[in-house]
Amino acid sequence: MSLFTFTAGAVNGLLLGGLYAITALGFSMVFGVMRLVNIPHGEILVLGAFLSYFISPALGFDPLLTIVLVAPILFFIGYLIQRWLLNPVMGKGIEPVLLTAFALSSIAHSLFILFWSVNTRTITTRYSDQGLKLAGLNVALMYLIAFCLSVVGLLGIHLFITRTYLGKAIRAAAQDPETARVMGINVKSIYALTYAIAAGIAALGGTLIGMIYSFSPASGLPWLLKGLVIVVLGGMGSIVGTLLGGVILGVAEELGAAAFGIGYRDIIGLLIFLLVLYIRPTGLFGRSSA
Amino acid sequence: MPKRWMPYSLLTFCLAGLVILPYFIETYTLFVFYTLFLYISLAQSWNLLGGYSGLISLGHAAFFGLGAYATALTAKYLGFHFLSAALIGGMAAAIFSVAMAIPTFRLHGIYFAIGTIVIAEAVRLWMINWDVAGGPLGIHFPADCGTSLKGFYYVMMAIAGLATALPTVILKTKLGFGLRAIRDNEASAENMGVNIFRAKLSVFAISAFVAGITGGIHAVKMSTIEPSSIFEATWSLSTINMVIIGGIGTISGPIFGAAFFTCLAELLADYYTYQLLLTGIILVLIMRFVPTGIWGWLRKTRSVKRLGRVLFA
């Protein structure tokens, strides 16, 4: 592997890492706050992409602007899902909630097919296939935009979680639901809210996926798996960890693909995942208490 | 006739019925029954893990697929008879399960589930890239594998029978007691001297073995396998759905679930998407209202017991 491909791969991986992080953030929050493996996360991302895909031309907005519209929609849907479907089955062992989550993802998947067929789509804009030269190597403009937006998004959530009263309540509920309840925090609605926020963020992630890659009803799973890897790398619920995890995964994939052939690209992520789980069942930067 | 013979005679009657069935029904129904047996074997083998030892594994597809591959390879390149090949498939799956246990048994509850699904996915990707096994093209057998659909019907029926008998037998052995203890209360089981790792490992391997054989036979029946379908996560998920819908931790539950699933799949065969949708909705409802599964719930309600009493009185 020549130095050029190496550096190029590394840079590409870094930028992708940002995107990965934002797509995994919602998943990580849900996991961190309520220990719930949010299987439908992939589908929520895809839904975000679909919505932007249809709304953007309809209103003549730039796809990135439509996020402002899509996020509230997903927020609302997410809230309902947690409130009506997941909350009732939580705290009864792992099967009920896990399988409900699975069922939701397959329901979403089939609804996508029914409404929008299985065809693969991409969100195209004037700049979505621009490239620019950074220190002698070509980088996709979109990758750069995605990276910046992701970092902004992560920062925003970080501030929300650490600065606002609600954010603190969410962290409290995550650390010790029982005590939080004694403090007068309605944990169930905090959960619903967390899920809603997670879904809202997916609007950003989904739209970016739609603009950079192509998406179809079936493309939820790979993103879910990426999310899993990132959460385990970055520790659940930790936002800095999520960004780190995303970048590590991005770079590892790029370089791994360059080294062993692109066929092994996804396996590398999964192997890292298993390795980390084996060494440290709660993730690298995660709480050991969990 | 004394009461206690009733169930056994009924059972033998059912079996007899199933044995002679092929001579009365047309081939397609035979095919449907074959699928039913396939589902039963898978469901029962998973129930051993999820139902009797609290190992919620989402990686069953890996065992199924590896069994299929091992069978295909041995049958095609070493020219084994497909039955012995399937046995080897089962062993391959069992061996793999032991390897799989090393990283995953350190994990608990949800982490274990995640670990298993990720491993299954990794195996799938590896197979797609592994040229010896034909990479993404998979493996084609000679079409004439020495038996007809009837043959497969009986073989799969035998496996389903085995899979159904296994838990009943195991539960009566030392291992069975250990497993039930673990499922009820792991810490307490350890205090009673149960070696948890060993117990779990053995049941993991047994379950994998059954799933492996099933996969092997199915591969021969398909006479062509191809990684992205044989390792598909759908195998794991629908298996679990069957057990859950039927009733986890019971012997009849998986059978019930498999039958339910087969019927559903047949009725909606032309509308796969709706089938997906409906299964999802049903699963959500069951998880919400009858987490013990339909059969588990029926068993609690008096009506069935009364029905039983009426029938056997």
Add this chain to the structure above:
Amino acid sequence: MSIRVRTNYLVIAACFYLTLSFALAVSVECAETPKEIKIGTSILLTGKGAAFGPYMKWGYSTPIDDINKSGGLYLSKYGKKLPVNLIVYDDESRPEKAAQNIERLILKDKVCALLSPAGPPTVIPTGIIAEREKIPMVAALCPIRAFLSAGKQWNYVWDVFFDELEMTEQQFLLMDTVESNRKVALFTNNDPDGVVMGNFWSKNAQKFKYEVVYHAKFPVMTTEFSDLIRRAQEGQAEIMIGQCYVPEAIALWRQMRVLGYKPKAAFFEKGGEPAEWWKANGQAAQGTCVTGYWHPSLGYPGAKDLRQRFEKETGLPYSQHIADTYAICQILLDAIRRAGSLDPKEINGAISETNKTFVVGPVKFKRGGPDGNTCGLSSVVLQWQNGETQIVYPKKLATAGFICPLP
């Protein structure tokens, strides 16, 4: 406890009879003289190959609708016309599912002949089943070498499509007509088409004195191509040949533009063919090439009308695949008419004697030998020009000039 044991067996019985009664419900009794001619097919209406779905469906069903309008197909054995019933299942582009569908068609629906799903990954496993059950099947969109790569002697499955061996020469023959540094980058996914054609291109490149500077082999449904593209760039390949599904092709082509990799000529086999390709890329697809086997301008009977008719009926822009599927359906119907009965064996015999010109050109199957049961269609190179595919090679058939280098 004891009562539970009993109820356990009770439910086993319950399930058994439930399924049995269900079984009896589904089993349909066949009458002595058939009411209709049942033909079955399983096509990829959904899944990764879904872009081809509408074309296949139209191509398969149209000839049958025509026949039925004219009162059906005359079968000498029964001395009367019978309506044709085409049973279509969706296989989501999944071989597993396709195989199930075919099994179902043969065993349950008792079809007397089959029209194949699309593409080697599904045609081969379903073909194997058709062979086992001895039901004739005519295959569509299945390149001949991949079809034969199953490594078995086909008796009941027939394939009419282009021959990769010839097809993989076209790109080089075309490139010989213009100036280039004769350096080629190959992008092939790892499904049977990709693998087979990948090898042929590598071989033919030498034969035509081109150098393959980089051969990217990627798994189906790859989304991130940057690394591969950079390597092609490093090799200064001026000719780029891809073989993959539409989504992959779209992603690949876009990322090539993003990374500023601009070859003189770009070929996207399979992926660059359907109208969706132009829809997704718009003017950016201008000048991209795809090898084909059919074009309305080819002087075969009904070629022109076929396109107009399709576009009129469906409102979609046409694809060459309507021709292949349309022709295959005609071949089968023609064979059934000649066989004059619904006996699969006789129909199969009739297919083997097919010798007639259809909308895709003259069709006559090779018998026995290494390439038995196949009939190759001559390939042409198509180039996207303003939303239309134009023939740019061979010269004598060309409908437009070859745009090179890419705009």
Add this chain to the structure above:
Amino acid sequence: MLLELEHITKNFGALTAVSDLSFSISAGEVMGIMGPNGSGKTTLLNLIMGVFSPDRGEIHFNGTKISRLSTHVISCRGIGRTFQIPQPFHQMTVLENLMVGMLYGKGHRSPKSTRNESLAIIERVGLTGRIDTEAAQLGLLDLKRLELARALSLAPRLLLLDEIAAGLVPSEFAVLKQLILELKNQGYTILIIEHILSLIFDVSDRILVLNFGQRVAEGPPEAISNDPKVQRVYLGSKDKNDTLTSQQATSPTAGKTEREVLLDLKRVNAGYGDFQALFDVSFDVRKGEIKALIGVNGAGKTTLIRIINRQLPIISGEILFRGRSIVQAQPHQVVNLGITQCIEGRKLFPELTVLENLELGAYCWRARQRRRGTLERVYNLFPALKDRSNQIAGTLSGGEQQMVAVGRALMSLPDFIMFDEISLGLAPRVIDALYEAIIRINQEEGTTVLLVEQNVHRSLAVADRASIIERGRIALSGTAEQLNEDEQVKKVYFGF
């Protein structure tokens, strides 16, 4: 020597559960271990059973080293342990429960062969009638019996009994005591941990008293029960709190007792599953007073608090706050009514800062707008917290954490505040500070206080009225002065 512990030390992060403890049991001996909550008794059992491995020191069983062996190996070596809360295999019958031990612990091959031995044990513990009952169906006494039987099924050389009498009603208690005495006579070696001291005093040959994971005293029962050190551990020291009593004297105690009732519990029964923790508890708190609820642990103090702020459903009875029933309320709504608790063991949010923890105390809407002001009040109550306000709560010392916990409770502007064991595991000086704070809260803010304590003297010193709870029942009620005669209290505590 059957069991020997040599200089065992075990730390959990900052806190030391067991420090440099050594003792040994010889075959046929019955040894009792007592000590207040958090004195490291159960940790000790877990160390012996290999659930935790000691940080320092070694454990020898019958000549061989067993520390750092895994639990199932140790139990197979012949140590049978019963759990404080019975942990049977719920979905298995009594017989099957035992068979597990027979098969794995005792190394039988086939289930059949174990039947007779199991039946023998079942008879010995008196479960004969329940052989085929699923454990889930058993009542508490039978569960305790089963717990014993399971331990016996391992054919143990040593029995570890962890608070086996907890939660039993007197009649049941007598039965169980008898059972243990029988075992003793049959020559079993037993290590018994108990709060119900009447049991431990009657059964053991030798008693070891622990506090803060260290040996306080060791010797025959009589010696222990008269040992002043032991009494101090349980009753708290008298001399310490003169300052407080003086303050108490100045405070207008008179008339408080006539005030209207703020909280009123009427014949409340409650429990966890089939474990009933409270029996017909009637109990009231009057506006503006400090009421103390005293009792050894396992007596049901915390349960009482949990039912008051609705974390635990009640089986029967009525709970009135300001005359209105709160039985239907949710935990997070109770706070809005003005009821707060300062949870046992602090339960801070470990990864949040002190300030964040305090702010979260004021989550309920009523308190949220006025949280700035409240915060100031908390700070001048505990000046120490002000300059630590941005420190991560988990890193504070025990005393500071307790202060944050109290502060957090105050942040919700409560009319009624419950302090659960705030002096637990704290140094006397810190405790003084906390108690002064409580008095100020009561006097300056007029907040009604329920003080739940093991530490009799301290709590009686500050309280206006007090109730003593014993095994889920209110044993004694009255003004602090009335209860302050040790004899009565001692009786409740030591059962003689």
